[in-house]
Amino acid sequence: MIGLWSVPLLFALPLALGILSLLVTPAWRPRLIFVGLPLLTLASVDVLARLVLEGPRIYELGGWEAPLGINLVVDGLAVGMILMTTLVASLCALYARVYLRDYPASSSFFWPLLWLLWAGMNGIWLAEDIFNLYVGLEVMGLAAVGMVALRATPQALAAAMRYLLAALLGSLAYLLGVALLYATYGTLSMAGLQEAAAPNATTHVALALIILGLLLKTALFPLHAWLPPAHGGALTPVSALLSALVIKGSFYILMRIWLVLGPEVTPIFTAQLLGVLGAGAVFYGGWMAWRQHHLKQLVAYSTVAQIGYLFLFFPLVTGTGPEAARLAWDGTLMMLVAHALAKAALFLSAGNLILAVGSTQISHLVGISRFRPMSLFSFGLAGVSLMGLPPSGGFTGKWLLLHSAILSDQWWWLIVLFLGGLLSAAYIFKVFRMSFREGPQIDRSITPPLTLDVTALILASASILIGLTAHLPLFWLRLGSAFGAG
């Protein structure tokens, strides 16, 4: 009975909290997290426990079976994303409660937006219906745009507008793809589509539209232009949420739809093309990150680069053997989760460093290592995972991808993995070199509240820990997928 409750609560609870936070006075809005976070954690853990004990299942909303009604899918992948969201968003919320005290004009509406964003994301993770995914994408996307606009400075408004236009164009392309699929197969349920999928022109065009729309929303190079101003310019907890979680939403949908329609229906060159774009993102994003002068812009471009690795999934899983495909699945998901944890940690600790020196310029970080070792330690720990050094989650992910590439005789992706790591090392060490340099500029620093440092440190440690204990989460993530639980 409780299992029935926890699944809908994952989106109903944040929706309800979103409305409640509009109704209470501004002073009470942040306090709602003390109700919301424990309940959402409880629901997420309950869903995981049930997955492990009872196996994956389908939840029929309204008691209507798909394709008439909308179903939710509670498999390993969905539950993994839900837990990741709960962990990262909870820590970002705790961080924001303290951080936003300096931004009274923007802070009171951060909270309703956070809850609605959370509802949208959990809706996406659970969705099994492609039109429902469209509505979920809009909830998540518009909440994210609202968060970017929160500061209402001209820069923030321009970044929000750019982001909004990209998001709207992406959703429309996706919607048109859904329209074509419905006309061809008469169903919106992924299970139904998987059964009926056939290679014909309509499916190809629909898939192309869906892929293009989602690439724009995921900001894959060369469609990334909206990302750096939006992620780099937003309030720090917002940057962390957007970079760690929101872009994963559209990637997740792409992955699901690819596995439903892709392997049988798409020509193999599409998969290779996606891989090549991913490689382009790794190189371009890494290069641009290294060239930035502002700390958060550097971190934002690092996201552009890290998105690229996720797209190696497509060439490694399409038309390769079962073992290579399984490794690609494991590796991509490990990269995804590790990036979520590491990038949130990186943005939060970057925010702490900026608070400490009172400047966003990397060159003003000179000498900060003496004053803020803890912030810098979190930054470095997260950096280890982004660079892919052992024993981090980033390392495990790359290692699995590397094995998959070798097994499927696609050695060229090794170059991407290797050079990408070097580029990440270059931009991470750029920050470190500055912080350890002794200079006359700095003789004092502002001490940020302890909560800010602790939340960043927890996330950074998690990005390392996930690499050490990769076996179990990867086993759970495979439950109910085509890659077996073996």
Add this chain to the structure above:
Amino acid sequence: MSGALVFAWSGVLLFGLGLFGFIAHRHLLRRLLAFNIMGSGSFLVLVGLAQDGRGVDPVPHAMVITGIVVAVASTALALVVFRRWYRASGRTDLPEDT
């Protein structure tokens, strides 16, 4: 050619036309017009194609009503951001950097 298919074809043309406008224009208000025209185009494709040769289907009708509400919410949000942007910068387009 059924009536439904005619409208699906107009939907295709509207989507293409809107896409051109969305990219070619710089004025944000015009880009929002283009976005709405693209939206209408995809709604027509959705209903027109689903009903071609098969009669009335209430499911796409409901989807389009949902879509129209989502479109108006997006447009309203965009206009709010646009008006604040205009108020802060005096510009009706986005600066050409990147």
Add this chain to the structure above:
Amino acid sequence: MSLRLVSAALLCVAVTVALAWAVLDRPLPEENLPDRVAAAMPESGVDHPVTAVLLNFRSYDTLLEIAVLLLAVVVALALREAQPDQPEAMGLDNPLLRAVMAWLLPLILIVAGFLLWAGSYQPGGAFQAGSVLAAAGVLLRLAGVTTAWLDNATLMRAGLALGLLTFLGVGLLVMIPGAPFLTYPLEYAGTLILVIELTLTLSIGLTLISLFRLTPPYADDPDEAREQAGKTP
């Protein structure tokens, strides 16, 4: 011809051609959803198929869609708080318009009520009725009628939240006997849908009115606002 125009033209042609190909080469689906809808109609609690899909078979979509609508208002509220407006002068003070309004308003309310009630067995429903309500609100503002209750922020927000809260509440309440979220018991389905629609109409109407009202008003001088923004970077 700028690069932007050329790329726009190329993309437009490519997408149109691809779409044309997709439309021409389309097989007919094997699944027949309309038949399933028709077969399930007796269990839906309403007589109009579109309403049944919107508020019963696919009610979860509608729930999320209301959240999208609410989001637009939240962003509008947030931006107004961060970029405060000057108080607005009332609309056009036109006695003729006022006289017309006095006639028109009851008519609009009747139309909204009819649309809502009609939704259960013929075209109409919460969205249409809500937007008619919103039209009344917009006309009121244009006519310069003082609407104190619309300016009452607490009341307004409660109204905005009512629809979504009721929807969520009903969805969770029906789970008590052990059914999944949003599963209406057959004997109450019609009533529950009507209650949801009634509150949604009010909230949708208020949402749309707020979207109209929360933008920077005419009275506010952009030049002055920019100058002030320039002073406090």
Add this chain to the structure above:
Amino acid sequence: MPWLDLLLGLTLVVTAGLALAARDLFRAVVMFIVFGLLMALAWVRLHAPDIALAEAAIGAGLTGVLLLDTLGYLRRPFGSRVDKPGKHQ
């Protein structure tokens, strides 16, 4: 051949083209509202009266009002102090 549908479909495309190509912004918005009303007709022809109502009320009506209101805001008399590119047109 359904001539009425063909004519309506064609008019839709032409109106959309006019809305996108109009020099004057006000004209563009008015054309867009006309487009929305024609869309409502198209929905009637597609046996979708629910969408027709929603389109007329929300698509054409409300979006139109919001756009016109924004246009009014853009057209406010400006002081001579601000003269940045891209302000009009």
